[in-house]
Amino acid sequence: MGLNDEEVIESRKKYGTNIISMRKKNSFIRQYITTLADPIIRILLIVLAIKTVFLLKQFDWYETVGIVIAIFLASFISTISEYGSEKAFLKLQEESSKIKCRVLRNNKTVEINVEDVVVGDIVLLEAGDRIPADGYIVEGEITVDESSITGESREIYKNVENKDVLRGTVVYAKEAKMLVTKVGNNTFYGEISKELQQAQPESPLKIRLRSLAQLISKIGYIGAFLVFISHMFSIIFIKNNFDISLIKMTLSNTHYIFGEILYGITLCITVIVVAVPEGLPMMITLVLSSNMKRMLKENVLVRKLVGIETAGSINILFSDKTGTLTKGKLEVTNFVTPSLKLYQSVDALDEMVKLSLVYNNQSSYDNNKVIGGNITDRAILKFAGIKDKKYTIMETIPFDSKNKYSGAKIKYGDRDLYLIKGAPEIVLSKCHSCYDLGKKLPLNKKILIDEFIKKYTLLGNRIVALAMSYTSYDDLTLVGFVLLKDEIREEVKDAIKLVHDASIQTVMVTGDNKDTALAIAKEVGLYKEGNLVLTSDELSKMSDDELKINIKNLRIVARAIPQDKSRLVRVCQELDLVVGMTGDGVNDAPALKRADVGFAFGSGAEVAKEASEIVILDNNFLSISKAILFGRTIFKSIRKFIIFQLTVNMCAVSLSIIGPFIGVETPVTVIQMLWINMVMDTLAALAFAYEPPLVEYMKEKPKKRNENIINKYMFHEIFFTGIYSTLLCLLFLKIPFISNIFGDRLLTAFFGLFIFMGIFNSFNARTHRLNLFSHLKENKAFIIVISFIVIVQILLIYYGGNLFRTLGLSLLEFQIMFLLSMTVIPIDFIRKYVLRKNGIIGGV
Numbered sequence: 001m002g003l004n005d006e007e008v009i010e011s012r013k014k015y016g017t018n019i020i021s022m023r024k025k026n027s028f029i030r031q032y033i034t035t036l037a038d039p040i041i042r043i044l045l046i047v048l049a050i051k052t053v054f055l056l057k058q059f060d061w062y063e064t065v066g067i068v069i070a071i072f073l074a075s076f077i078s079t080i081s082e083y084g085s086e087k088a089f090l091k092l093q094e095e096s097s098k099i100k101c102r103v104l105r106n107n108k109t110v111e112i113n114v115e116d117v118v119v120g121d122i123v124l125l126e127a128g129d130r131i132p133a134d135g136y137i138v139e140g141e142i143t144v145d146e147s148s149i150t151g152e153s154r155e156i157y158k159n160v161e162n163k164d165v166l167r168g169t170v171v172y173a174k175e176a177k178m179l180v181t182k183v184g185n186n187t188f189y190g191e192i193s194k195e196l197q198q199a200q201p202e203s204p205l206k207i208r209l210r211s212l213a214q215l216i217s218k219i220g221y222i223g224a225f226l227v228f229i230s231h232m233f234s235i236i237f238i239k240n241n242f243d244i245s246l247i248k249m250t251l252s253n254t255h256y257i258f259g260e261i262l263y264g265i266t267l268c269i270t271v272i273v274v275a276v277p278e279g280l281p282m283m284i285t286l287v288l289s290s291n292m293k294r295m296l297k298e299n300v301l302v303r304k305l306v307g308i309e310t311a312g313s314i315n316i317l318f319s320d321k322t323g324t325l326t327k328g329k330l331e332v333t334n335f336v337t338p339s340l341k342l343y344q345s346v347d348a349l350d351e352m353v354k355l356s357l358v359y360n361n362q363s364s365y366d367n368n369k370v371i372g373g374n375i376t377d378r379a380i381l382k383f384a385g386i387k388d389k390k391y392t393i394m395e396t397i398p399f400d401s402k403n404k405y406s407g408a409k410i411k412y413g414d415r416d417l418y419l420i421k422g423a424p425e426i427v428l429s430k431c432h433s434c435y436d437l438g439k440k441l442p443l444n445k446k447i448l449i450d451e452f453i454k455k456y457t458l459l460g461n462r463i464v465a466l467a468m469s470y471t472s473y474d475d476l477t478l479v480g481f482v483l484l485k486d487e488i489r490e491e492v493k494d495a496i497k498l499v500h501d502a503s504i505q506t507v508m509v510t511g512d513n514k515d516t517a518l519a520i521a522k523e524v525g526l527y528k529e530g531n532l533v534l535t536s537d538e539l540s541k542m543s544d545d546e547l548k549i550n551i552k553n554l555r556i557v558a559r560a561i562p563q564d565k566s567r568l569v570r571v572c573q574e575l576d577l578v579v580g581m582t583g584d585g586v587n588d589a590p591a592l593k594r595a596d597v598g599f600a601f602g603s604g605a606e607v608a609k610e611a612s613e614i615v616i617l618d619n620n621f622l623s624i625s626k627a628i629l630f631g632r633t634i635f636k637s638i639r640k641f642i643i644f645q646l647t648v649n650m651c652a653v654s655l656s657i658i659g660p661f662i663g664v665e666t667p668v669t670v671i672q673m674l675w676i677n678m679v680m681d682t683l684a685a686l687a688f689a690y691e692p693p694l695v696e697y698m699k700e701k702p703k704k705r706n707e708n709i710i711n712k713y714m715f716h717e718i719f720f721t722g723i724y725s726t727l728l729c730l731l732f733l734k735i736p737f738i739s740n741i742f743g744d745r746l747l748t749a750f751f752g753l754f755i756f757m758g759i760f761n762s763f764n765a766r767t768h769r770l771n772l773f774s775h776l777k778e779n780k781a782f783i784i785v786i787s788f789i790v791i792v793q794i795l796l797i798y799y800g801g802n803l804f805r806t807l808g809l810s811l812l813e814f815q816i817m818f819l820l821s822m823t824v825i826p827i828d829f830i831r832k833y834v835l836r837k838n839g840i841i842g843g844v
Contacts, residue, residue: 002104002122011118018117018133018183020193101132104177121180129171133180134187136163140176144169168586173398192586196593196611203306203596204313204578205284205635208709212642215710223653224268227660231264234660271656283641283685287634290689298626299618301602307613309638310597312631314504315702316551316572317580318565318591321510321517323601323619324582325496325524326486330375330462332383336481338434338443340452346384350438356466356479357384359393360408360419374399376464379484397473407473418469420476424453427465427476434478435468443478453481460512460519461485488523495622496525502628502698504580509557509565517558531555536564547571562587569595578705582616582624584608599624625698633693635703639844641688643714643765648680648758650722655729664733667750669805675796679758679789687762687785692778713768713835713843720831721764721824725757728820742813748797748806749817755793756821759786764828768843770836772825 003011102111104122114132117123123132125142141159146169158165158176165178167187184190240246251257288305295302302308322328334342335349346354357380363373365387370378376399392411399406405422420427434443453463462484467476499506508526510517514535521527533556534542542550548571557564565581569591572579581588581595584604589611592598598612601619609615616623655664668676710718732738732753733746742749763772766782776783797814800806809817 015119134182143172220272287689301615314580315577424465431478503701514558565591651725654726690781
């Protein structure tokens with residue numbers, strides 16, 4: 001009968017609508033403003049504000065415009081890349097809102113939109129229908145495809161006993177009526193949507209950048225203070241030759257002192273600007289986006305830029321089995337006769353076996369493609385390889401999970417032939433004899449057969465028994481067994497080893513039983529004696545504290561449910577671990593979103609993909625290991641760029657502090673500084689963005705979530721090379737011998753020295769090896785960019801003229817300048833050699 005109109009209205013008032021609530025999505029502008037919260041960009045914004053408000057004297061438009069451009073480009077590119085990455089909930093709503101369904105209303109069948117379904121509705125279900133709400137079967141029986149929920153391609157039998165059905169699943173076969181018990185936000189789909197709206201954990205890169213920003217701020221403020229003191233000391237004491245009377249006269253000139261204080265503030269701001277690596281946000285965005293394109297060629301689609309780098313920091317990875325460690329498709333590996341002989345093809349098998357494989361099968365050939373039926377039928381028909389059916393099929397009994405068998409009756413000559421296929425325990429219970437290579441024999445090996453079935457089931461096989469009869473579906477003769485298996489991917493053992501060598505703990509989370517999961521884990525090298533294997537029930541009985549104690553030894557979670565994944569992610573994050581999670585079903589979406597890096601599969605549900613940072617297009621574990629490698633490479637590229645930029649910055653800040661004490665004014669012009677900034681920021685970012693992913697990076701331990709972005713090795717190089725570069729610059733400007741060589745071309749030579757010193761130092765920064773050319777050919781961008789800088793710098797020296805304040809150098813002058821700038825290479829070589837000799841190999 002169904003509800004009447006008044007009951008529908010009352011139900012909607014009491015239980016709500018079948019609409020899943022929508023969260024307001026950030027606009028592009030709001031997303032852009034959010035991007036400005038980047039720690040480094042925040043410092044730049046503060047500096048920009050100070051420069052704009054307070055710099056009344058010698059306002060540096062070029063530097064200011066450069067900061068504005070750096071902020072805009074880094075934020076804009078990042079916003080474009082991130083915009084739309086939070087569509088998981090909207091996608092969920094879009095998918096569900098398109099559903100139409102048939103319900104009983106006012107004693108008749110009507111078709112309504114899914115949003116109009118209410119609690120108490122009777123929904124009519126048939127093959128192909130998408131279930132519109134949560135409820136249970138009240139009449140009939142159906143098989144349901146729950147792959148959109150679980151990610152597993154397996155049909156589930158539902159009737160008035162096994163009755164619960166969920167919104168979003170699809171009816172595979174037969175018909176039934178369901179009573180709606182939950183709608184909208186209260187459905188399983190609705191609960192998923194709520195979890196998708198939760199904030200994600202802060203990425204390790206953002207945490208490290210904040211720490212770097214705090215360090216740079218301190219250095220910048222200390223440097224600015226010292227520069228101010230240096231400048232005031234110079235104009236009060238040094239310029240007056242420490243004459244007390246002159247010092248008093250200077251101090252009494254308040255107008256002059258105020259002007260110099262204002263100029264000192266200008267110098268302070270300049271030092272802060274120089275100290276802050278304004279090219280870093282742009283470089284990070286550039287290195288992430290460029291590697292996004294490279295990873296796509298490796299079947300890794302990156303949806304959220306920061307997800308790439310975070311992948312390199314993973315401490316623990318929770319992986320699915322089906323389609324990730326295995327091929328994701330069921331294949332027949334052997335046919336087994338009743339005498340337990342194994343055959344890998346049907347060529348040597350008798351006709352009765354072939355009849356059982358082909359005729360008791362819902363699949364068929366369409367040209368050379370097997371279509372229809374369930375995954376078991378398709379795998380068996382493909383194994384048989386027989387396309388034509390010459391006998392008439394008189395009746396069929398479709399397989400369902402209740403009866404655990406399927407049947408078919410064919411006209412075989414002048415006799416009826418009954419064929420049965422199903423679970424071994426069901427089929428064997430009806431068998432009293434067996435066919436073995438054309439001969440009918442007594443079935444007297446049941447104990448051996450049971451042991452065989454147990455053995456191969458433990459090895460991860462699915463076993464289907466075949467039988468026949470000339471009388472009925474009950475008095476049967478055993479024909480044999482089909483062994484089916486989702487085979488291990490060929491490359492997965494090497495991939496597991498690669499991830500293990502990277503000190504990343506891999507845990508297989510699967511819906512399979514404990515024995516099957518253990519067999520697969522041993523086969524791929526995931527499990528070793530002493531490791532922990534838990535079922536979902538055993539896991540649920542553990543407290544969080546107990547789980548934290550045992551998590552390091554955990555390798556398998558069998559019979560897992562979606563809530564297990566979310567809990568595992570939460571507990572690991574409480575231990576400050578960086579967590580990677582794989583998944584492909586709707587129910588995996590919350591865990592994917594909550595994890596530091598969510599890996600969805602290309603064949604999975606759209607909602608799972610939208611909730612993830614990275615989509616593995618080929619469903620392959622090897623591709624996950626490649627994503628981890630790229631992540632580690634990216635972090636190293638960022639560190640190399642920081643070494644390069646902070647070394648130059650340290651030299652510039654030191655010159656600003658020490659210079660006034662020894663009578664060295666600013667040795668470069670504003671236009672020259674603009675070119676220097678371009679080299680330091682944009683061009684250097686391009687050069688370091690394409691560093692090759694080296695397998696040796698997978699031999700290192702993961703970085704801690706809160707590990708400082710500047711490690712000891714980097715500090716040594718920045719400090720040592722920075723000090724040497726400062727001394728070289730000061731000596732170059734102050735030693736009379738150098739001044740006599742270059743004469744009025746001294747500042748031109750200094751301009752060349754500063755740039756070439758940076759160029760040679762870029763080779764030092766890109767590798768910890770003594771051989772600076774190691775893997776250089778694999779980064780063609782570095783070669784091209786450095787070559788471009790060299791060519792432009794030479795042109796500026798000889799043709800820059802008044803604009804760049806350059807006078808062409810003679811060949812000898814150029815050689816002297818060039819060789820002096822090159823000394824940063826042997827100096828850093830000595831540093832690396834001493835560190836190695838003391839057992840400190842280090843690296844970024």
